[in-house]
Amino acid sequence: MVSYLDLFLEFLKIGFIMFGGGYGGIGIYYRILVEERKWISEEEFKVIVGIAESTPGPIAINAATWVGYVLKGIMGSIVATLAIVLPSYIVILGIVVSLRPYMDHYVAKALFRGINAAVLAIILYALVRLAKSTIIAQTGMVDYVVVAIFIAVFTWMMATRVNTLVVIATSAVISLVLKILLNI
Structure with missing residues (x-):
């Protein structure tokens, strides 16, 4: 049985390692929730992604809310949603405060180019895994x-x-x- 603490910590971890918005998180969600933790099945994952994509709002938050609900009910959806949002808030606040003067620097541009490449790879990984199981x-x-x-x-x-x-x-x-x- 999944505890609220486990749910919070996993989504906090996902929130800290997820770059590129919700679509970048789909591959991470898949790896952690389906493959590693086995909290949801591949079929449940496909349904959750479909619902998260169909409802208003960011897909990462919608998916976290839905997974939290599936695992622990309404309180689980609140815990998962808060956990997925918290890292973004902390990171963005830190970036805005400390890096704003340097965003046009070649080092920052090079770092974000690498991050973008990694996000693309994560999205393609999720696409290939879902395509195989769907097709x-x-x-x-x-x-x-x-x-x-x-x-x-x-x-x-x-x-x-x-x-x-x-x-x-x-x-x-x-x-x-x-x-x-x-x-x-």
Whole structure:
């Protein structure tokens, strides 16, 4: 059973090591919550990411709130949310106070270029792990319906500024219609 202290400390740790906003945190969330701690399953993780992406607000905070709720109820969601936000507040306050005069310096620019590269790698790691478990059906075969919906949605999102909630809802309806009409 997860204690409130464990929940707080894990999300505090995630908050301190997460760079690049919520999407950078998805890979970290996956590694810690699914692979290391095994607090949630891969399926639960996918649902949580979908919900966190669909609801208003930053995905990292939404995901922390939801995971906290799944693990410990309303109090767990409060604990996880406070823990994920606290490090950002502390770090940003420290950066603003101490580094503001130096942000245009070549050393600062080089450091942030490296951080950006690491964030991209973390996001791609999460993408590859989630893509594998989503595209490969339980039978071990490629789920071509998922692939087709993915390609269509990705193209749609690249071509327009469509709302994420609309994308998720449309994809769910398309999948349901295909299941009902074609049994696929």
